[in-house]
Amino acid sequence: MPTITHTFVIHKYYPDDAEWGSVSNGLAAKSIVDVEQLGLEADLPVKEAGYSGRLLKVELDENDPRLAKLYEAIYAKYQLKPSYWTVIPKAERAHYFGLKRKVVWTEQEIDAAEFLELSSSRQIANHENPDDEQWEREDYVAEVDKKQSTAVQLGFMSPFHGLAVAEPLRSNLLAADLAGLNLTPVIFVRGGKVKKPLWALKSHVILPDTLNPIQNGRGDIVASNKGWERFESRHLDDAERDPPTLRYKRSEVETLKPFDIAMTSARFGNGREIAYRWCVVSQKFRAELKRQKVPALSYVPVSLE
Structure with missing residues:
Protein backbone atom coordinates (compact mmCIF):
# COMPACT_ATOMS: atom_id res chain seq x y z
CA MET A 1 0.00 0.00 0.00
CA TRP A 105 3.48 4.93 -4.40
CA THR A 106 6.49 2.64 -4.43
CA GLU A 107 8.17 1.72 -7.69
CA GLN A 108 7.10 -1.88 -7.10
CA GLU A 109 3.44 -0.82 -6.83
CA ILE A 110 3.72 1.21 -10.02
CA ASP A 111 5.36 -1.74 -11.79
CA ALA A 112 2.55 -4.06 -10.68
CA ALA A 113 -0.35 -1.90 -11.89
CA GLU A 114 -2.17 -2.93 -15.07
CA PHE A 115 -2.89 0.68 -15.98
CA LEU A 116 -1.49 4.01 -14.87
CA GLU A 117 -2.62 7.61 -14.98
CA LEU A 118 0.12 9.60 -16.73
CA SER A 119 1.25 13.15 -15.98
CA SER A 120 4.28 15.32 -16.65
CA SER A 121 5.99 18.01 -14.58
CA ARG A 122 7.41 19.77 -17.66
CA GLN A 123 5.59 22.51 -19.54
CA ILE A 124 5.38 22.12 -23.29
CA ALA A 125 3.04 25.03 -24.14
CA ASN A 126 0.82 27.74 -22.65
CA HIS A 127 -2.88 26.88 -22.65
CA GLU A 128 -5.23 29.27 -24.47
CA ASN A 129 -9.01 29.08 -24.07
CA PRO A 130 -10.72 27.39 -27.05
CA ASP A 131 -13.71 28.91 -28.78
CA ASP A 132 -17.03 27.02 -28.66
CA GLU A 133 -16.32 24.91 -31.76
CA GLN A 134 -12.83 24.05 -30.59
CA TRP A 135 -14.23 23.12 -27.19
CA GLU A 136 -16.82 20.80 -28.76
CA ARG A 137 -14.09 19.10 -30.83
CA GLU A 138 -11.83 18.99 -27.77
CA ASP A 139 -9.04 20.74 -29.63
CA TYR A 140 -5.95 21.62 -27.62
CA VAL A 141 -5.29 25.33 -28.11
CA ALA A 142 -2.00 26.99 -27.18
CA GLU A 143 -0.63 30.51 -27.15
CA VAL A 144 2.35 31.22 -29.38
CA ASP A 145 5.12 31.88 -26.88
CA LYS A 146 8.50 33.39 -27.75
CA LYS A 147 9.99 31.44 -24.83
CA GLN A 148 8.60 28.11 -26.03
CA SER A 149 11.14 25.39 -25.33
CA THR A 150 12.20 23.19 -28.22
CA ALA A 151 13.69 20.58 -25.89
CA VAL A 152 10.54 19.24 -24.20
CA GLN A 153 9.21 16.12 -25.95
CA LEU A 154 6.19 15.46 -23.71
CA GLY A 155 4.72 17.99 -21.32
CA PHE A 156 1.62 19.71 -20.00
CA MET A 157 -0.41 22.61 -21.39
CA SER A 158 0.43 25.11 -18.67
CA PRO A 159 -0.99 25.48 -16.12
CA PHE A 160 -3.42 22.61 -16.73
CA HIS A 161 -3.37 18.86 -17.16
CA GLY A 162 -3.62 18.30 -20.92
CA LEU A 163 -0.55 16.56 -22.39
CA ALA A 164 1.11 17.18 -25.75
CA VAL A 165 4.11 15.78 -27.61
CA ALA A 166 6.65 17.04 -30.14
CA GLU A 167 8.84 15.44 -32.76
CA PRO A 168 10.66 13.10 -32.81
CA LEU A 169 8.64 11.52 -29.98
CA ARG A 170 5.42 11.78 -32.03
CA SER A 171 6.88 9.66 -34.84
CA ASN A 172 8.42 7.19 -32.42
CA LEU A 173 5.11 6.67 -30.62
CA LEU A 174 3.28 6.14 -33.90
CA ALA A 175 5.87 3.52 -34.88
CA ALA A 176 5.53 1.68 -31.55
CA ASP A 177 2.13 0.08 -32.33
CA LEU A 178 0.40 1.49 -29.25
CA ALA A 179 -3.27 0.52 -29.31
CA GLY A 180 -5.67 3.45 -29.04
CA LEU A 181 -3.11 6.19 -29.68
CA ASN A 182 -4.57 9.33 -31.27
CA LEU A 183 -2.32 12.35 -31.83
CA THR A 184 -4.12 15.50 -33.01
CA PRO A 185 -2.47 18.83 -33.90
CA VAL A 186 -2.35 21.51 -31.22
CA ILE A 187 -3.84 24.76 -32.55
CA PHE A 188 -1.66 27.83 -31.97
CA VAL A 189 -3.25 31.28 -31.68
CA ARG A 190 -2.29 34.95 -31.16
CA GLY A 191 -0.02 35.08 -34.20
CA GLY A 192 3.73 34.91 -34.24
CA LYS A 193 5.97 32.12 -35.38
CA VAL A 194 5.53 28.65 -33.89
CA LYS A 195 8.94 27.25 -33.00
CA LYS A 196 7.75 23.66 -33.26
CA PRO A 197 4.40 22.01 -33.98
CA LEU A 198 2.81 19.98 -31.20
CA TRP A 199 0.27 17.16 -31.04
CA ALA A 200 -2.27 16.53 -28.29
CA LEU A 201 -1.69 13.19 -26.59
CA LYS A 202 -5.08 11.48 -26.81
CA SER A 203 -6.77 8.16 -27.44
CA HIS A 204 -9.62 6.77 -29.52
CA VAL A 205 -10.58 4.78 -26.39
CA ILE A 206 -12.81 6.47 -23.80
CA LEU A 207 -13.00 4.80 -20.41
CA PRO A 208 -16.31 4.21 -18.59
CA ASP A 209 -17.38 6.54 -15.82
CA THR A 210 -15.26 6.28 -12.70
CA LEU A 211 -16.44 4.76 -9.47
CA ASN A 212 -15.21 8.02 -7.93
CA PRO A 213 -17.87 10.69 -7.65
CA ILE A 214 -17.30 13.89 -9.63
CA GLN A 215 -17.84 17.21 -7.85
CA ASN A 216 -18.37 20.78 -8.97
CA GLY A 217 -16.93 23.78 -7.15
CA ARG A 218 -19.74 23.71 -4.58
CA GLY A 219 -19.02 20.08 -3.74
CA ASP A 220 -22.18 18.79 -5.43
CA ILE A 221 -22.03 15.41 -7.20
CA VAL A 222 -22.47 16.01 -10.95
CA ALA A 223 -22.52 14.08 -14.22
CA SER A 224 -19.12 13.82 -15.90
CA ASN A 225 -19.58 16.06 -18.96
CA LYS A 226 -23.24 17.03 -18.99
CA GLY A 227 -24.74 20.42 -18.26
CA TRP A 228 -21.47 22.32 -18.39
CA GLU A 229 -21.76 25.96 -17.45
CA ARG A 230 -18.91 28.08 -18.78
CA PHE A 231 -17.35 28.70 -15.38
CA GLU A 232 -18.40 25.51 -13.63
CA SER A 233 -15.70 23.14 -12.44
CA ARG A 234 -15.30 19.36 -12.38
CA HIS A 235 -13.14 17.58 -9.79
CA LEU A 236 -12.43 13.88 -9.23
CA ASP A 237 -13.38 13.06 -5.64
CA ASP A 238 -10.84 10.76 -4.03
CA ALA A 239 -11.22 11.82 -0.38
CA GLU A 240 -8.58 14.60 -0.63
CA ARG A 241 -5.88 12.18 -1.81
CA ASP A 242 -3.13 13.89 -3.81
CA PRO A 243 -2.60 12.63 -6.41
CA PRO A 244 -6.05 11.04 -6.67
CA THR A 245 -6.59 7.47 -7.80
CA LEU A 246 -8.92 6.74 -10.70
CA ARG A 247 -11.20 3.86 -9.71
CA TYR A 248 -13.10 1.69 -12.21
CA LYS A 249 -15.25 -1.39 -12.25
CA ARG A 250 -12.98 -4.06 -13.73
CA SER A 251 -15.79 -5.71 -15.70
CA GLU A 252 -16.58 -2.42 -17.47
CA VAL A 253 -12.95 -1.78 -18.44
CA GLU A 254 -12.59 -5.35 -19.72
CA THR A 255 -15.44 -4.79 -22.20
CA LEU A 256 -13.25 -2.27 -24.06
CA LYS A 257 -10.92 -3.24 -26.86
CA PRO A 258 -7.35 -3.83 -25.69
CA PHE A 259 -5.61 -0.47 -25.35
CA ASP A 260 -2.25 1.03 -24.45
CA ILE A 261 -3.69 4.50 -23.98
CA ALA A 262 -7.20 5.64 -23.08
CA MET A 263 -8.89 8.82 -21.87
CA THR A 264 -11.15 9.42 -18.89
CA SER A 265 -14.80 9.91 -19.74
CA ALA A 266 -14.82 13.17 -17.79
CA ARG A 267 -12.87 16.34 -18.33
CA PHE A 268 -11.45 17.78 -15.10
CA GLY A 269 -10.68 21.41 -14.35
CA ASN A 270 -11.79 24.66 -12.72
CA GLY A 271 -13.84 25.78 -15.71
CA ARG A 272 -15.23 24.44 -18.97
CA GLU A 273 -12.54 25.96 -21.22
CA ILE A 274 -9.68 24.77 -19.03
CA ALA A 275 -10.77 21.17 -18.43
CA TYR A 276 -9.04 18.14 -19.97
CA ARG A 277 -9.53 14.40 -20.00
CA TRP A 278 -6.73 12.51 -18.25
CA CYS A 279 -4.51 9.93 -19.96
CA VAL A 280 -4.44 6.32 -18.76
CA VAL A 281 -1.67 4.14 -20.17
CA SER A 282 -0.54 0.53 -20.12
CA GLN A 283 2.83 -0.78 -18.96
CA LYS A 284 3.73 -1.16 -22.65
CA PHE A 285 3.17 2.58 -23.16
CA ARG A 286 5.19 3.36 -20.04
CA ALA A 287 8.02 1.11 -21.24
CA GLU A 288 8.07 2.91 -24.59
CA LEU A 289 8.35 6.31 -22.91
CA LYS A 290 11.16 4.91 -20.77
CA ARG A 291 12.88 3.54 -23.87
CA GLN A 292 12.60 6.97 -25.46
CA LYS A 293 14.15 8.44 -22.27
CA VAL A 294 11.29 10.90 -21.75
CA PRO A 295 12.00 12.67 -18.43
CA ALA A 296 9.82 14.20 -15.69
CA LEU A 297 6.91 11.77 -15.94
CA SER A 298 4.73 10.59 -13.05
CA TYR A 299 2.45 7.57 -12.84
CA VAL A 300 -0.42 6.78 -10.48
CA PRO A 301 -1.79 3.23 -10.42
CA VAL A 302 -5.40 2.92 -11.63
CA SER A 303 -7.64 0.83 -9.41
CA LEU A 304 -9.77 -1.89 -11.06
CA GLU A 305 -12.32 -3.14 -8.53
Whole structure:
Protein backbone atom coordinates (compact mmCIF):
# COMPACT_ATOMS: atom_id res chain seq x y z
CA MET A 1 0.00 0.00 0.00
CA PRO A 2 1.20 3.57 -0.64
CA THR A 3 2.24 5.84 2.18
CA ILE A 4 -0.27 8.62 2.91
CA THR A 5 0.66 11.81 4.75
CA HIS A 6 -1.99 14.21 6.06
CA THR A 7 -1.00 17.83 5.48
CA PHE A 8 -2.82 20.97 6.68
CA VAL A 9 -2.28 24.10 8.72
CA ILE A 10 -3.79 25.52 11.89
CA HIS A 11 -3.30 29.26 12.20
CA LYS A 12 -4.23 32.47 13.91
CA TYR A 13 -2.79 35.42 11.97
CA TYR A 14 -4.20 38.36 13.94
CA PRO A 15 -4.75 38.15 17.71
CA ASP A 16 -7.78 40.48 17.51
CA ASP A 17 -9.35 38.81 14.44
CA ALA A 18 -12.66 37.22 15.43
CA GLU A 19 -13.00 35.05 12.33
CA TRP A 20 -12.37 31.34 12.79
CA GLY A 21 -13.40 28.02 11.26
CA SER A 22 -12.71 25.76 8.29
CA VAL A 23 -10.45 26.83 5.44
CA SER A 24 -9.51 24.90 2.30
CA ASN A 25 -6.09 23.88 3.66
CA GLY A 26 -6.88 23.56 7.35
CA LEU A 27 -8.31 25.51 10.23
CA ALA A 28 -8.38 29.14 11.38
CA ALA A 29 -8.26 28.90 15.17
CA LYS A 30 -10.17 31.07 17.63
CA SER A 31 -7.06 32.12 19.52
CA ILE A 32 -3.29 31.95 19.67
CA VAL A 33 -3.65 29.85 22.81
CA ASP A 34 -5.66 27.26 20.85
CA VAL A 35 -2.93 27.01 18.21
CA GLU A 36 -0.31 26.50 20.91
CA GLN A 37 -2.39 23.85 22.67
CA LEU A 38 -3.08 21.93 19.46
CA GLY A 39 0.63 22.03 18.66
CA LEU A 40 1.29 20.38 22.02
CA GLU A 41 -1.27 17.67 21.22
CA ALA A 42 0.64 16.79 18.01
CA ASP A 43 4.09 17.41 19.49
CA LEU A 44 4.76 19.81 16.60
CA PRO A 45 6.43 23.24 16.69
CA VAL A 46 4.28 26.36 16.41
CA LYS A 47 5.79 29.30 14.51
CA GLU A 48 5.16 33.02 14.56
CA ALA A 49 2.99 34.22 11.69
CA GLY A 50 1.80 37.68 10.74
CA TYR A 51 1.41 40.39 13.40
CA SER A 52 2.18 38.11 16.35
CA GLY A 53 -0.03 35.33 15.03
CA ARG A 54 0.76 31.62 15.21
CA LEU A 55 1.06 28.90 12.57
CA LEU A 56 1.13 25.13 13.02
CA LYS A 57 2.02 23.04 9.95
CA VAL A 58 0.88 19.43 10.19
CA GLU A 59 2.56 16.71 8.11
CA LEU A 60 1.91 13.34 9.71
CA ASP A 61 1.58 9.79 8.41
CA GLU A 62 -2.06 8.77 8.59
CA ASN A 63 -1.09 5.90 10.92
CA ASP A 64 0.76 8.20 13.33
CA PRO A 65 -1.08 8.06 16.70
CA ARG A 66 -0.44 11.80 17.15
CA LEU A 67 -2.72 12.49 14.19
CA ALA A 68 -5.71 10.71 15.71
CA LYS A 69 -5.06 12.54 19.00
CA LEU A 70 -4.91 15.90 17.17
CA TYR A 71 -8.17 15.23 15.32
CA GLU A 72 -9.84 14.39 18.63
CA ALA A 73 -8.56 17.65 20.12
CA ILE A 74 -9.76 19.70 17.14
CA TYR A 75 -13.21 18.14 17.38
CA ALA A 76 -13.37 18.76 21.12
CA LYS A 77 -12.58 22.46 20.63
CA TYR A 78 -14.39 23.20 17.36
CA GLN A 79 -16.65 20.25 16.48
CA LEU A 80 -14.81 20.05 13.14
CA LYS A 81 -13.71 16.82 11.42
CA PRO A 82 -11.14 16.33 8.62
CA SER A 83 -12.72 16.47 5.16
CA TYR A 84 -13.26 13.30 3.16
CA TRP A 85 -14.12 15.06 -0.10
CA THR A 86 -11.99 16.74 -2.73
CA VAL A 87 -14.35 19.72 -2.39
CA ILE A 88 -16.18 20.03 0.93
CA PRO A 89 -19.92 20.21 0.10
CA LYS A 90 -21.31 23.65 0.84
CA ALA A 91 -23.77 22.28 3.42
CA GLU A 92 -20.92 20.57 5.31
CA ARG A 93 -18.42 23.42 5.50
CA ALA A 94 -19.41 24.28 9.05
CA HIS A 95 -18.54 20.73 10.14
CA TYR A 96 -15.31 19.82 8.28
CA PHE A 97 -11.93 21.42 7.56
CA GLY A 98 -9.78 21.00 4.46
CA LEU A 99 -6.56 19.04 4.16
CA LYS A 100 -4.55 16.97 1.68
CA ARG A 101 -3.67 13.32 1.91
CA LYS A 102 -0.33 13.18 0.09
CA VAL A 103 0.07 9.77 -1.56
CA VAL A 104 3.43 8.21 -2.46
CA TRP A 105 3.48 4.93 -4.40
CA THR A 106 6.49 2.64 -4.43
CA GLU A 107 8.17 1.72 -7.69
CA GLN A 108 7.10 -1.88 -7.10
CA GLU A 109 3.44 -0.82 -6.83
CA ILE A 110 3.72 1.21 -10.02
CA ASP A 111 5.36 -1.74 -11.79
CA ALA A 112 2.55 -4.06 -10.68
CA ALA A 113 -0.35 -1.90 -11.89
CA GLU A 114 -2.17 -2.93 -15.07
CA PHE A 115 -2.89 0.68 -15.98
CA LEU A 116 -1.49 4.01 -14.87
CA GLU A 117 -2.62 7.61 -14.98
CA LEU A 118 0.12 9.60 -16.73
CA SER A 119 1.25 13.15 -15.98
CA SER A 120 4.28 15.32 -16.65
CA SER A 121 5.99 18.01 -14.58
CA ARG A 122 7.41 19.77 -17.66
CA GLN A 123 5.59 22.51 -19.54
CA ILE A 124 5.38 22.12 -23.29
CA ALA A 125 3.04 25.03 -24.14
CA ASN A 126 0.82 27.74 -22.65
CA HIS A 127 -2.88 26.88 -22.65
CA GLU A 128 -5.23 29.27 -24.47
CA ASN A 129 -9.01 29.08 -24.07
CA PRO A 130 -10.72 27.39 -27.05
CA ASP A 131 -13.71 28.91 -28.78
CA ASP A 132 -17.03 27.02 -28.66
CA GLU A 133 -16.32 24.91 -31.76
CA GLN A 134 -12.83 24.05 -30.59
CA TRP A 135 -14.23 23.12 -27.19
CA GLU A 136 -16.82 20.80 -28.76
CA ARG A 137 -14.09 19.10 -30.83
CA GLU A 138 -11.83 18.99 -27.77
CA ASP A 139 -9.04 20.74 -29.63
CA TYR A 140 -5.95 21.62 -27.62
CA VAL A 141 -5.29 25.33 -28.11
CA ALA A 142 -2.00 26.99 -27.18
CA GLU A 143 -0.63 30.51 -27.15
CA VAL A 144 2.35 31.22 -29.38
CA ASP A 145 5.12 31.88 -26.88
CA LYS A 146 8.50 33.39 -27.75
CA LYS A 147 9.99 31.44 -24.83
CA GLN A 148 8.60 28.11 -26.03
CA SER A 149 11.14 25.39 -25.33
CA THR A 150 12.20 23.19 -28.22
CA ALA A 151 13.69 20.58 -25.89
CA VAL A 152 10.54 19.24 -24.20
CA GLN A 153 9.21 16.12 -25.95
CA LEU A 154 6.19 15.46 -23.71
CA GLY A 155 4.72 17.99 -21.32
CA PHE A 156 1.62 19.71 -20.00
CA MET A 157 -0.41 22.61 -21.39
CA SER A 158 0.43 25.11 -18.67
CA PRO A 159 -0.99 25.48 -16.12
CA PHE A 160 -3.42 22.61 -16.73
CA HIS A 161 -3.37 18.86 -17.16
CA GLY A 162 -3.62 18.30 -20.92
CA LEU A 163 -0.55 16.56 -22.39
CA ALA A 164 1.11 17.18 -25.75
CA VAL A 165 4.11 15.78 -27.61
CA ALA A 166 6.65 17.04 -30.14
CA GLU A 167 8.84 15.44 -32.76
CA PRO A 168 10.66 13.10 -32.81
CA LEU A 169 8.64 11.52 -29.98
CA ARG A 170 5.42 11.78 -32.03
CA SER A 171 6.88 9.66 -34.84
CA ASN A 172 8.42 7.19 -32.42
CA LEU A 173 5.11 6.67 -30.62
CA LEU A 174 3.28 6.14 -33.90
CA ALA A 175 5.87 3.52 -34.88
CA ALA A 176 5.53 1.68 -31.55
CA ASP A 177 2.13 0.08 -32.33
CA LEU A 178 0.40 1.49 -29.25
CA ALA A 179 -3.27 0.52 -29.31
CA GLY A 180 -5.67 3.45 -29.04
CA LEU A 181 -3.11 6.19 -29.68
CA ASN A 182 -4.57 9.33 -31.27
CA LEU A 183 -2.32 12.35 -31.83
CA THR A 184 -4.12 15.50 -33.01
CA PRO A 185 -2.47 18.83 -33.90
CA VAL A 186 -2.35 21.51 -31.22
CA ILE A 187 -3.84 24.76 -32.55
CA PHE A 188 -1.66 27.83 -31.97
CA VAL A 189 -3.25 31.28 -31.68
CA ARG A 190 -2.29 34.95 -31.16
CA GLY A 191 -0.02 35.08 -34.20
CA GLY A 192 3.73 34.91 -34.24
CA LYS A 193 5.97 32.12 -35.38
CA VAL A 194 5.53 28.65 -33.89
CA LYS A 195 8.94 27.25 -33.00
CA LYS A 196 7.75 23.66 -33.26
CA PRO A 197 4.40 22.01 -33.98
CA LEU A 198 2.81 19.98 -31.20
CA TRP A 199 0.27 17.16 -31.04
CA ALA A 200 -2.27 16.53 -28.29
CA LEU A 201 -1.69 13.19 -26.59
CA LYS A 202 -5.08 11.48 -26.81
CA SER A 203 -6.77 8.16 -27.44
CA HIS A 204 -9.62 6.77 -29.52
CA VAL A 205 -10.58 4.78 -26.39
CA ILE A 206 -12.81 6.47 -23.80
CA LEU A 207 -13.00 4.80 -20.41
CA PRO A 208 -16.31 4.21 -18.59
CA ASP A 209 -17.38 6.54 -15.82
CA THR A 210 -15.26 6.28 -12.70
CA LEU A 211 -16.44 4.76 -9.47
CA ASN A 212 -15.21 8.02 -7.93
CA PRO A 213 -17.87 10.69 -7.65
CA ILE A 214 -17.30 13.89 -9.63
CA GLN A 215 -17.84 17.21 -7.85
CA ASN A 216 -18.37 20.78 -8.97
CA GLY A 217 -16.93 23.78 -7.15
CA ARG A 218 -19.74 23.71 -4.58
CA GLY A 219 -19.02 20.08 -3.74
CA ASP A 220 -22.18 18.79 -5.43
CA ILE A 221 -22.03 15.41 -7.20
CA VAL A 222 -22.47 16.01 -10.95
CA ALA A 223 -22.52 14.08 -14.22
CA SER A 224 -19.12 13.82 -15.90
CA ASN A 225 -19.58 16.06 -18.96
CA LYS A 226 -23.24 17.03 -18.99
CA GLY A 227 -24.74 20.42 -18.26
CA TRP A 228 -21.47 22.32 -18.39
CA GLU A 229 -21.76 25.96 -17.45
CA ARG A 230 -18.91 28.08 -18.78
CA PHE A 231 -17.35 28.70 -15.38
CA GLU A 232 -18.40 25.51 -13.63
CA SER A 233 -15.70 23.14 -12.44
CA ARG A 234 -15.30 19.36 -12.38
CA HIS A 235 -13.14 17.58 -9.79
CA LEU A 236 -12.43 13.88 -9.23
CA ASP A 237 -13.38 13.06 -5.64
CA ASP A 238 -10.84 10.76 -4.03
CA ALA A 239 -11.22 11.82 -0.38
CA GLU A 240 -8.58 14.60 -0.63
CA ARG A 241 -5.88 12.18 -1.81
CA ASP A 242 -3.13 13.89 -3.81
CA PRO A 243 -2.60 12.63 -6.41
CA PRO A 244 -6.05 11.04 -6.67
CA THR A 245 -6.59 7.47 -7.80
CA LEU A 246 -8.92 6.74 -10.70
CA ARG A 247 -11.20 3.86 -9.71
CA TYR A 248 -13.10 1.69 -12.21
CA LYS A 249 -15.25 -1.39 -12.25
CA ARG A 250 -12.98 -4.06 -13.73
CA SER A 251 -15.79 -5.71 -15.70
CA GLU A 252 -16.58 -2.42 -17.47
CA VAL A 253 -12.95 -1.78 -18.44
CA GLU A 254 -12.59 -5.35 -19.72
CA THR A 255 -15.44 -4.79 -22.20
CA LEU A 256 -13.25 -2.27 -24.06
CA LYS A 257 -10.92 -3.24 -26.86
CA PRO A 258 -7.35 -3.83 -25.69
CA PHE A 259 -5.61 -0.47 -25.35
CA ASP A 260 -2.25 1.03 -24.45
CA ILE A 261 -3.69 4.50 -23.98
CA ALA A 262 -7.20 5.64 -23.08
CA MET A 263 -8.89 8.82 -21.87
CA THR A 264 -11.15 9.42 -18.89
CA SER A 265 -14.80 9.91 -19.74
CA ALA A 266 -14.82 13.17 -17.79
CA ARG A 267 -12.87 16.34 -18.33
CA PHE A 268 -11.45 17.78 -15.10
CA GLY A 269 -10.68 21.41 -14.35
CA ASN A 270 -11.79 24.66 -12.72
CA GLY A 271 -13.84 25.78 -15.71
CA ARG A 272 -15.23 24.44 -18.97
CA GLU A 273 -12.54 25.96 -21.22
CA ILE A 274 -9.68 24.77 -19.03
CA ALA A 275 -10.77 21.17 -18.43
CA TYR A 276 -9.04 18.14 -19.97
CA ARG A 277 -9.53 14.40 -20.00
CA TRP A 278 -6.73 12.51 -18.25
CA CYS A 279 -4.51 9.93 -19.96
CA VAL A 280 -4.44 6.32 -18.76
CA VAL A 281 -1.67 4.14 -20.17
CA SER A 282 -0.54 0.53 -20.12
CA GLN A 283 2.83 -0.78 -18.96
CA LYS A 284 3.73 -1.16 -22.65
CA PHE A 285 3.17 2.58 -23.16
CA ARG A 286 5.19 3.36 -20.04
CA ALA A 287 8.02 1.11 -21.24
CA GLU A 288 8.07 2.91 -24.59
CA LEU A 289 8.35 6.31 -22.91
CA LYS A 290 11.16 4.91 -20.77
CA ARG A 291 12.88 3.54 -23.87
CA GLN A 292 12.60 6.97 -25.46
CA LYS A 293 14.15 8.44 -22.27
CA VAL A 294 11.29 10.90 -21.75
CA PRO A 295 12.00 12.67 -18.43
CA ALA A 296 9.82 14.20 -15.69
CA LEU A 297 6.91 11.77 -15.94
CA SER A 298 4.73 10.59 -13.05
CA TYR A 299 2.45 7.57 -12.84
CA VAL A 300 -0.42 6.78 -10.48
CA PRO A 301 -1.79 3.23 -10.42
CA VAL A 302 -5.40 2.92 -11.63
CA SER A 303 -7.64 0.83 -9.41
CA LEU A 304 -9.77 -1.89 -11.06
CA GLU A 305 -12.32 -3.14 -8.53
